[in-house]
Amino acid sequence: METIVALLNAYQLPTVFWGAFFFGDSVILTAAYLAGQLGWQPLPIFLAAFLGTAAADTLWFLGGVVLSRRFASSTFLLREREKASALVQKLTGRNPLYALILVKFLYGTRIAMILYTAARRIPFHLFSLYNSVGILVWLAIFFPLGYFAGKGLGAALPDSGVIQTAIVVFIISAVIMRIVTVWLTRRVTNE
Numbered sequence: 001m002e003t004i005v006a007l008l009n010a011y012q013l014p015t016v017f018w019g020a021f022f023f024g025d026s027v028i029l030t031a032a033y034l035a036g037q038l039g040w041q042p043l044p045i046f047l048a049a050f051l052g053t054a055a056a057d058t059l060w061f062l063g064g065v066v067l068s069r070r071f072a073s074s075t076f077l078l079r080e081r082e083k084a085s086a087l088v089q090k091l092t093g094r095n096p097l098y099a100l101i102l103v104k105f106l107y108g109t110r111i112a113m114i115l116y117t118a119a120r121r122i123p124f125h126l127f128s129l130y131n132s133v134g135i136l137v138w139l140a141i142f143f144p145l146g147y148f149a150g151k152g153l154g155a156a157l158p159d160s161g162v163i164q165t166a167i168v169v170f171i172i173s174a175v176i177m178r179i180v181t182v183w184l185t186r187r188v189t190n191e
Helices: 002-010 012-023 025-038 042-070 075-092 096-105 110-119 124-156 159-189
Strands: none
Touching: 002 012, 002 025, 002 159, 012 025, 012 042, 025 042, 025 124, 025 159, 042 110, 042 124, 110 124, 124 159
16 A cells, blocks of 8 residues: 555646546545645645546537537437536526536536537637636535545544545545435426
8 A cells, every 4th residue: 555655646646637537526536635634735736636627528528519510410419408408497597608617516417518518519718718617616615625634534544544545535425426416416407
């Protein structure tokens, strides 16, 4: 385990960036926890998490632009677009850009909303602006929770338990995020 901790300490920023890029929310909470536990500087970790999430979202948006042009008449995509449109209507009225901010809190809908905004031909600069605000709001709420949990547990646990505890934090955060967002999604769609 000491080797893993040494590697994490040596490659903090790339690990957080690629973790956020590929795995999202739970990895970001775990990275915030590790930052608190291992005494990493929080601002660079916060920025790496932001950039990883923004880069992944940008690729999904650009992929959505290509897919929407290529498969514009697909009945499956039209049906999925209608579902997304109904969700956007309930969340924000007619503006899908506001939904980019709110959707960060609804697990499992982030990529669908990004693809939806791409299919609606939202300009890239507007997508980037609203998406960045959504990421910042999400990180401003959840990053401190993970960081201060790491600080608190860091005082109570020896360094040898860092990885095991980080795995537990990852699993618990994934389960809690899933439960809360499924509940929120049902509340929004059943109103």
